[in-house]
Amino acid sequence: MVTGADTALEAELRRLAGSVPDPELPVLTLEELGVLRGVRILGPGRVEVELTPTYTGCPAIEAMTADIERVLHEYGMAEVSVVKVLSPAWSTDDISADGRRKLTEFGIAPPRPSAVHGPVPLTLTVRCPHCGSSETELLSRFSSTACKALRRCVACREPFDHFKEL
Structure with missing residues (x-):
């Protein structure tokens, strides 16, 4: 900083x-x-x-x-x-607004920002970075890297990575 x-x-x-x-x-x-x-x-x-x-x-x-x-x-x-530097640990909240925008433009659903510190709240929907639909399904808990999951949009049928929240 x-x-x-x-x-x-x-x-x-x-x-x-x-x-x-x-x-x-x-x-x-x-x-x-x-x-x-x-x-x-x-x-x-x-x-x-x-x-x-x-x-x-x-x-x-x-x-x-x-x-x-x-x-x-x-x-x-x-x-x-x-x-x-391991402390404080990195969190997906450390990704900048520009970074989240770039992930979406690249076709990766960005992690959702947390509203509070502590455990990540459970959210059941992930928006498709291609069409914006919240009708998506999990295909695999892991994708090309351990920090991403593989999902598919039910609406447009396109697969996409989701950067998991930490």
């Missing part, structure tokens, strides 16, 4: 790191996904980037780390350290 205490260089490095596409959902940047937690200058040419994986065993964190290191090395940072 950019605060008033961030330097102009930290803000620029955060912008660059945040612009890296998610390896599993390349329609989203790491900033839009909400996994980029912080960027800190450690010294001349040295920067530390904090990432929170979408879940503890997320295999995409390695690709995210390599992509951030590449982008910041190209910018001129000699030493880039990417550290995993």
Whole structure:
């Protein structure tokens, strides 16, 4: 998160790191996904980037780390350290409004925002990102990644991924 205490260089490095596409959902940047937690200058040419994986065993964190290191090395940072931050845990509430819009435009039903902290409230409908119908059915609890479920719209018959709420 950019605060008033961030330097102009930290803000620029955060912008660059945040612009890296998610390896599993390349329609989203790491900033839009909400996994980029912080960027800190450690010294001349040295920067530390904090990432929170979408879940503890997320295999995409390695690709995210390599992509951030590449982008910041190209910018001129000699030493880039990417550290995993597990607390507070990532939540689908961390996905930005732009990120949710992009998921829908890409054909993935975005997770519903939670109104409260704590357990995710049970909601029985998921809107189709293609036609907007709430008449959908679950085909598989898991899709191309563990964080998505495979659903089908009863109205337009199109299958789609649903980014599960966490």
